[in-house]
Amino acid sequence: MTDPLAEVVMLLRPATRFYKHVVGAGSWQVERSDAGEPFYCAVIEGTCRLALDGSEGIVLQAGDFVLVPAAHGVATSSLDVPDGAANSVPVALGGGMFRIGEQRGPTDLRMLIGHCSFDSPDSALLVSLMPQLIHVRGQSRLQTLVQLLADESREERPAREVVLARLLEVLFIEALRSISATGVARGLVQALSEPRLAAAIRAMHARPTHPWTVNELAKEAALSRSAFFERFNRVLGMPPMEYLLVWRMAVAKDLLRREEISIAAVAERVGYSSASTFSVAFPRHVGCPPARYAAENRGGAEDSEFISPSAA
Known part of the structure; x- marks a missing residue:
């Protein structure tokens, strides 16, 4: 699991x-x-x-x-x-x-x-x-x-x-x-202690490539769309789709830093239909293209076959 x-x-x-x-x-x-x-x-x-x-x-x-x-x-x-x-x-x-x-x-x-x-x-x-x-x-x-x-x-x-x-x-x-924290009202630990929110979060982590919608995640949590959205936003401090984006980009950055992998392969592993779509979304969140991010954080060259958006 x-x-x-x-x-x-x-x-x-x-x-x-x-x-x-x-x-x-x-x-x-x-x-x-x-x-x-x-x-x-x-x-x-x-x-x-x-x-x-x-x-x-x-x-x-x-x-x-x-x-x-x-x-x-x-x-x-x-x-x-x-x-x-x-x-x-x-x-x-x-x-x-x-x-x-x-x-x-x-x-x-x-x-x-x-x-x-x-x-x-x-x-x-x-x-x-x-x-x-x-x-x-x-x-x-x-x-x-x-x-x-x-x-x-x-x-x-x-x-x-x-x-x-x-x-x-x-x-x-x-x-x-083992948490018995003082004053914990929000955050991932609190969300995972609530079975309904935990079910939705585990689903996102288990299938990051799935094109999740709020409705689908609400079904995972066995809540109405409005109740799920309100509870998720209150406990996590961000809407469900923002959390999913944040998690996908964190995983993508980790892959680009640690592995010799194509942009297309990274895009596929974090739920984007193509390298070009991922290459447009990545700079909005990170501030630079994925090829540059990989080169600067892995010490490679911009034109490496491993960081080319078109590499298979």
């Missing part, structure tokens, strides 16, 4: 960029700007508070996992930090470990935090289909995955980057499907 959530995460192609092991004691707080980068945090021991963009925040406890697909202002602190307290400066202890708060005596907090990157030009779009904050509690599988990620990041083992990439893919999917 087609799994749209897994497909979205795999298209994002998460890659490890930064990781550290943090221990803390006493009163402390750290505020930072992450410029929209993906952020994750796993609390191994103790409690702390996490807030995004000046919000009141949530209390995290041992065993909690947080994933923020696009973090901007992130603040973490002990629960007893006074108002107006200065930012704490983490002290490097070596071996990828840092200490915050009181620098002597026993610690009362241990957590793994990190950033990754998404190797996809469609990352902003795909991230917009996810919740702003994913907070998972009581999922030992996620703790195991994070620990594996931490162990792998510290060792220079063969195929290290491949293993890290695969662990991150699994971690993202596990976090999203």
